[in-house]
Amino acid sequence: MELAVIGEGGHSKVIMDLIRFQNDKVKAVLDDKYTELVCHDDGIYRGPVASVPHLLRQIEHLKFIVAIGNNKVRKSIVTKLGFTKESYVSLIHPSAVVSPSAQIGQGAVIMAHCTINADAIIGNHTIINTGAIVEHDSRIEDYAHVAPHATLTGAVCVREGTMIGAAAAVIPGKTIGEWAVIGAGSTVISDIPSFSTAVGSPAKVLHCPNTI
Numbered sequence: 001m002e003l004a005v006i007g008e009g010g011h012s013k014v015i016m017d018l019i020r021f022q023n024d025k026v027k028a029v030l031d032d033k034y035t036e037l038v039c040h041d042d043g044i045y046r047g048p049v050a051s052v053p054h055l056l057r058q059i060e061h062l063k064f065i066v067a068i069g070n071n072k073v074r075k076s077i078v079t080k081l082g083f084t085k086e087s088y089v090s091l092i093h094p095s096a097v098v099s100p101s102a103q104i105g106q107g108a109v110i111m112a113h114c115t116i117n118a119d120a121i122i123g124n125h126t127i128i129n130t131g132a133i134v135e136h137d138s139r140i141e142d143y144a145h146v147a148p149h150a151t152l153t154g155a156v157c158v159r160e161g162t163m164i165g166a167a168a169a170v171i172p173g174k175t176i177g178e179w180a181v182i183g184a185g186s187t188v189i190s191d192i193p194s195f196s197t198a199v200g201s202p203a204k205v206l207h208c209p210n211t212i
């Protein structure tokens with residue numbers, strides 16, 4: 001498969017490795033640090049995100065992945081591009097263990113050594129980062145990010161745009177509201193409100209716009 005990667009920061013480097021592991025081919029890298037679309041010596045087109053229509057005239061059947069770690073920016077680019085879901089690929093590292101009953105959304109990335117267990121639902125344009133565990137019946141909504149080595153035990157719900165920090169753990173059945181942030185290493189033992197930041201063990205809400 002020929003792929004265009006949107007974004008060329010740290011997260012994108014890991015995605016490009018993942019694409020090579022899958023034996024797919026990076027044909028273009030789009031990032032607004034470039035001013036015009038140019039085909040480089042390595043055969044890869046590089047240009048600004050706005051050059052997508054021009055790129056699609058050069059390469060047919062191109063698929064896309066938005067490789068930007070910031071959840072809000074990732075959503076704004078997907079919204080701006082307005083492509084159908086089928087224009088995006090999902091990428092799963094060969095070392096990840098994914099249950100046959102799990103559902104993986106378009107534009108989602110499942111990094112090395114992740115486990116996605118039975119009946120888990122992974123939304124569109126999500127990041128399940130290195131070594132994260134998403135246990136049975138958990139649901140990760142669109143644009144969320146589960147950072148390296150976080151553990152979501154059974155039937156956890158992570159709503160849209162939320163970031164679960166590295167090595168955090170969430171006990172069974174809890175819901176983390178939309179666009180919330182859970183601090184690295186925190187232990188979540190209660191539901192967390194939308195748009196809040198919660199840290200510590202047990203996690204307590206630090207910032208919550210709804211309560212100011």
Ligand SMILES: CC(C)(COP(=O)(O)OP(=O)(O)OC[C@H]1O[C@@H](n2cnc3c(N)ncnc32)[C@H](O)[C@@H]1OP(=O)(O)O)[C@@H](O)C(=O)NCCC(=O)NCCS
Nearest residue numbers: 129147148164165166181182183184185186197199200206
């Ligand atoms: C939660 C987080 C976003 C808070 O950032 P912030 O809003 O800038 O907060 P601050 O650094 O000002 O810290 C505010 C307070 O929370 C505490 N705190 C921050 N992060 C914490 C954490 N992960 N666990 C426990 N306490 C934490 C700070 O010690 C500070 O306490 P104090 O007020 O008693 O001094 C950040 O610390 C964090 O953990 N980010 C996750 C990073 C990550 O995992 N990234 C993955 C990349 S792939």
